[in-house]
Amino acid sequence: MAALTDLTLAAARDGLxxxxxxxxxxxxxxxxxxxxxxxxxxxxxxxxxxxLAMAAQSDARxxxxxxRPLDGIPLAIKDLFCTEGVLTTxxxxxxxxxxxxxxxxxxxxxxxxxxxxxxxxNLDEFAMGSSNMTSYYGPxxxxxxxxxxxxxxxxxxxxxxxxxxxxxxxxxGATGTDTGGSIRQPASFCGIVGLKPTYGRxxxxxxxxxxxxxxxxxxxxxxxxxxxxxxxAMAGHDPxxxxxxxxxxxxxxxTLDKGVKGLKIGIPKEYRVDGMPAEIEKLWNxxxxxxxxxxxxxxxxxxxxxxxALATYYIVAPAEASSNLARYDGVxxxxxxxxxxxxxxxxxxxxxxxxAEVRRRVMIGAYVLSAGYYDAYYLxxxxxxxxxxxxxxxxxxxxxxxxxxxxxxxxxxxxxxMDDPIAMYLNDVFTVPASLAGLPALSLPxxxxxxxxxxxxxxxxxxxxxxxxxxxxxxxxxxxxxxxRPGAAS
Amino acid sequence: xxxxxxxxxxWEVVIGLEVHAQVSSNAKLFSGAxxxxxxxxxxxxxxxxxxxxxxxxxxxxxxxxxxxxTGLGLNAQxxxxxxxxxxxxxxxxxxxxxxxxxxxxxxxxxxxIVLDMPDGSTREVGVTRLHLEMDAGKSLxxxxxxxxxxxxxxxxxALMEIVSEPDMRTSEEAGLYxxxxxxxxxxxxxxxxxxxxxxxRADVNVSVRKPGGELGTRCEIKNVNSMRFVQQAIEYEAxxxxxxxxxxxxxxxxxxxxxSKQGTTRSMRSKEHAHDYRYFPDPDLLPLExxxxxxxxxxxxxxxxxxxxxxxxxxxxxxxxxxxGVLVAEKDxxxxxxxxxxxxxxxxASNWVTGxxxxxxxxxxxxxxxxxxxxxxxxxxVDLIADNTISGRIAKDVFDAMFETGKxxxxxxxxxxxxxxxxxxxxxxxxxxxxxxxxxxxxQVKAGKDALLGWFVGQVMKATGGKANPxxxxxxxxxxxxx
Numbered sequence: 001m002a003a004l005t006d007l008t009l010a011a012a013r014d015g016l017x018x019x020x021x022x023x024x025x026x027x028x029x030x031x032x033x034x035x036x037x038x039x040x041x042x043x044x045x046x047x048x049x050x051x052l053a054m055a056a057q058s059d060a061r062x063x064x065x066x067x068r069p070l071d072g073i074p075l076a077i078k079d080l081f082c083t084e085g086v087l088t089t090x091x092x093x094x095x096x097x098x099x100x101x102x103x104x105x106x107x108x109x110x111x112x113x114x115x116x117x118x119x120x121x122n123l124d125e126f127a128m129g130s131s132n133m134t135s136y137y138g139p140x141x142x143x144x145x146x147x148x149x150x151x152x153x154x155x156x157x158x159x160x161x162x163x164x165x166x167x168x169x170x171x172x173g174a175t176g177t178d179t180g181g182s183i184r185q186p187a188s189f190c191g192i193v194g195l196k197p198t199y200g201r202x203x204x205x206x207x208x209x210x211x212x213x214x215x216x217x218x219x220x221x222x223x224x225x226x227x228x229x230x231x232x233a234m235a236g237h238d239p240x241x242x243x244x245x246x247x248x249x250x251x252x253x254x255t256l257d258k259g260v261k262g263l264k265i266g267i268p269k270e271y272r273v274d275g276m277p278a279e280i281e282k283l284w285n286x287x288x289x290x291x292x293x294x295x296x297x298x299x300x301x302x303x304x305x306x307x308x309a310l311a312t313y314y315i316v317a318p319a320e321a322s323s324n325l326a327r328y329d330g331v332x333x334x335x336x337x338x339x340x341x342x343x344x345x346x347x348x349x350x351x352x353x354x355x356a357e358v359r360r361r362v363m364i365g366a367y368v369l370s371a372g373y374y375d376a377y378y379l380x381x382x383x384x385x386x387x388x389x390x391x392x393x394x395x396x397x398x399x400x401x402x403x404x405x406x407x408x409x410x411x412x413x414x415x416x417x418m419d420d421p422i423a424m425y426l427n428d429v430f431t432v433p434a435s436l437a438g439l440p441a442l443s444l445p446x447x448x449x450x451x452x453x454x455x456x457x458x459x460x461x462x463x464x465x466x467x468x469x470x471x472x473x474x475x476x477x478x479x480x481x482x483x484x485r486p487g488a489a490s
Numbered sequence: 491x492x493x494x495x496x497x498x499x500x501w502e503v504v505i506g507l508e509v510h511a512q513v514s515s516n517a518k519l520f521s522g523a524x525x526x527x528x529x530x531x532x533x534x535x536x537x538x539x540x541x542x543x544x545x546x547x548x549x550x551x552x553x554x555x556x557x558x559x560t561g562l563g564l565n566a567q568x569x570x571x572x573x574x575x576x577x578x579x580x581x582x583x584x585x586x587x588x589x590x591x592x593x594x595x596x597x598x599x600x601x602x603i604v605l606d607m608p609d610g611s612t613r614e615v616g617v618t619r620l621h622l623e624m625d626a627g628k629s630l631x632x633x634x635x636x637x638x639x640x641x642x643x644x645x646x647x648a649l650m651e652i653v654s655e656p657d658m659r660t661s662e663e664a665g666l667y668x669x670x671x672x673x674x675x676x677x678x679x680x681x682x683x684x685x686x687x688x689x690x691r692a693d694v695n696v697s698v699r700k701p702g703g704e705l706g707t708r709c710e711i712k713n714v715n716s717m718r719f720v721q722q723a724i725e726y727e728a729x730x731x732x733x734x735x736x737x738x739x740x741x742x743x744x745x746x747x748x749x750s751k752q753g754t755t756r757s758m759r760s761k762e763h764a765h766d767y768r769y770f771p772d773p774d775l776l777p778l779e780x781x782x783x784x785x786x787x788x789x790x791x792x793x794x795x796x797x798x799x800x801x802x803x804x805x806x807x808x809x810x811x812x813x814x815g816v817l818v819a820e821k822d823x824x825x826x827x828x829x830x831x832x833x834x835x836x837x838x839a840s841n842w843v844t845g846x847x848x849x850x851x852x853x854x855x856x857x858x859x860x861x862x863x864x865x866x867x868x869x870x871x872v873d874l875i876a877d878n879t880i881s882g883r884i885a886k887d888v889f890d891a892m893f894e895t896g897k898x899x900x901x902x903x904x905x906x907x908x909x910x911x912x913x914x915x916x917x918x919x920x921x922x923x924x925x926x927x928x929x930x931x932x933x934q935v936k937a938g939k940d941a942l943l944g945w946f947v948g949q950v951m952k953a954t955g956g957k958a959n960p961x962x963x964x965x966x967x968x969x970x971x972x973x
Contacts, residue, residue, distance in 0.1 A: 243773075
């Protein structure tokens with residue numbers, strides 16, 4: 001049975017169609033794997049009964065020859081997606097007991113295509129973090145360990161539970177959300193593929209909001225093809241989200257193997273930051289060589305405003321978050337701590353319900369929007385954001401995709417960087433610019449660090465050109481031939 | 491300009507109004523939930539209105555159309571690009587913790603409202619802007635000694651906030667402004683103007699100054715919900731401010747509440763305690779871009795509005811400014827009048843509609859739409875007067891009967907035998923009888939006491955049950971007594 005959890009999503013799909021195994025068997029194998037991997041704390045809520053019920057429906061459809069594109073495929077869902085009747089926490093105490101009466105559009109799309117939910121995955125509280133350390137439900141452990149060092153490592157964040165679940169073979173694919181790198185950085189840390197699509201490609205309806213102008217849902221999988229398959233299912237226009245775009249979703253899988261011959265790949269010189277570890281730089285150069293060897297034309301490009309991206313992000317995202325999180329007030333749902341007055345109830349509820357990182361960002365956000373500071377912080381950040389987007393626009397006049405490292409380091413140990421929020425924020429230095437510009441970007445595993453941890457490469461594409469990003473990723477994937485797997489899954 | 495006299499001389503009151511007008515729309519501004527008045531608490535609340543996690547607003551195009559229509563009706567600039575902002579504050583009946591409103595880039599810019607002054611003159615008041623925003627819910631503090639209950643039916647309902655320039659100088663002008671604004675939005679069908687149900691509410695800005703001096707510090711009186719209260723609030727507030735200043739004090743810029751029972755205003759919060767709303771563009775909504783052709787289509791579909799209609803009534807029907815103003819205040823009144831006036835004596839029609847009909851309707855507390863007397867019926871009555879079938883005095887009795895029974899004018903005249911007597915013989919007979927019975931008085935008239943002639947006319951009219959043609963009676967009496 002272990003083999004069923006080791007399949008790629010594409011192989012499982014094909015095997016199900018050929019009736020080599022049933023959806024029930026795949027579901028059971030994954031339910032067992034999830035139970036066996038509880039030490040990782042990757043899931044906040046396991047949904048085995050739901051998984052079996054959905055698998056039974058898939059089997060019935062397959063038997064009738066009415067299989068849907070994802071029938072029987074077990075998926076892990078980041079607990080930021082509202083799921084009807086299933087506890088949805090955003091990893092926050094403040095959403096205690098919250099069971100939505102509605103299903104997010106993205107998960108609805110997946111269930112429409114026949115996918116099976118194995119559970120809701122752990123994350124940084126309200127997706128605020130790069131380590132999965134801020135979860136009310138405790139940190140997630142990466143299934144990876146450094147060679148000769150058994151200290152538990154972080155899976156990255158905020159979608160740490162989803163990334164760990166995929167790396168540990170607890171599901172064939174997972175959903176994540178990415179605001180400044182929350183899909184790509186954990187994908188890099190966990191040695192899997194993660195794609196943040198273009199802003200507007202996936203509906204945000206039913207996803208607990210962090211920073212509305214940046215949040216995007218995207219898939220995790222163990223290879224590029226599986227990522228392409230999931231991306232297609234998740235995407236699509238949704239009239240319930242005014243920022244979702246009414247554009248056709250291409251068959252990304254169909255164009256995966258077109259190669260990179262003739263593609264122009266940009267290498268932004270500003271990403272060669274001071275203090276970048278030599279092995280990251282080496283991997284980046286290796287990626288460049290792989291693409292060149294397959295016929296891509298490599299060009300150095302300039303994204304001059306890159307150095308302001310992190311500062312800009314840490315104004316815009318907290319500003320939006322401070323407003324988005326105002327609804328968690330103890331009045332209508334979730335946690336309530338009663339007080340002597342309405343204001344007292346708000347203060348007690350929010351003090352008890354939000355963790356330190358969330359409180360920090362809410363306060364920063366309220367500050368940068370407040371009278372007298374708005375122009376100096378929020379408005380200026382918006383202007384810089386426009387300049388960053390313009391940098392990319394100009395670059396994409398010369399190149400078809402951009403290659404960078406995903407993160408400035410491999411995974412770090414649980415507990416590290418906790419006393420220094422700025423060091424933690426630096427994890428996102430390579431991922432944040434694409435978020436600010438709303439561009440599609442993907443991380444894929446391309447090599448190992450000296451101590452045996454996965455390192456990711458990062459591809460950024462033109463708006464709505466996920467297809468090219470996936471093609472280039474597929475080329476690197478073939479060249480890199482990344483076969484390492486975490487100890488916990490071997 | 492009318493000034494208020496204080497101890498140190500005269501004071502000028504400066505008034506500006508911010509009117510919240512509920513957009514007539516079946517669905518809310520950002521959700522599909524219903525907006526009907528009077529539903530069970532929390533029966534019209536969508537997940538969006540309740541600000542459930544992950545819910546997103548989607549603009550209701552019809553509300554946008556209504557706002558544009560209103561802007562066009564106010565002769566205002568329509569901004570083809572406008573932006574929705576979040577106005578952040580915590581309150582139990584504001585589920586998201588922010589109100590979606592428009593701050594720096596409203597959908598409608600400057601416009602004008604023309605006030606119809608009682609002396610028939612007009613006066614223009616500037617409109618600064620109109621923007622769209624969502625309403626909050628309602629907190630019910632009187633349901634429980636300790637707890638507050640929240641009803642979210644109103645939460646998310648579309649409002650137009652219409653802001654005036656500080657162009658008004660008397661409470662009367664403020665009343666006329668509200669009246670005219672209400673009239674315009676009702677013509678347009680963009681707001682029902684129903685102040686009792688909260689469809690229109692006003693925030694009133696009041697300051698005082700010495701005539702021609704610098705503007706004084708203003709106070710804002712929040713949420714006044716009737717025209718009478720607006721006027722009361724202004725009058726109280728102006729006198730209060732004058733007293734404070736003349737007493738050596740200074741006005742603090744603050745928000746005040748109107749107490750309708752006492753007719754007074756009291757401080758709610760000072761400028762120092764004003765909220766910092768932390769406005770910023772709502773990232774869930776794209777800027778609102780309007781197609782000029784779409785705006786033109788709305789413009790082309792506008793009904794004739796009160797001001798042009800009034801001008802037409804004055805020109806076409808020869809009405810006074812005042813009468814025309816009364817007749818065009820409501821769309822159905824104007825239509826009713828025109829149905830009566832068509833092909834008839836327009837002035838007579840106006841007198842009957844604005845005088846008798848409105849008087850009776852007012853007294854009965856009946857709306858024109860429910861009037862027991864139709865426009866055709868009033869027209870018939872006017873016809874009977876015009877062709878001398880009945881006198882104006884009899885017509886009033888006929889009208890009363892029409893109002894009571896709903897029967898036609900001609901039917902009542904026939905039934906009650908109220909036809910005017912124009913037959914000379916019959917009138918002469920009556921005159922002869924009156925003269926015979928009052929021979930002494932007749933002698934006096936003949937001797938030159940003309941003042942008694944009127945008394946004889948009255949007696950003859952009485953004898954004929956009012957049906958005699960008064961002109962004829964006069965003529966014949968003169969011939970008999972003075973001839």
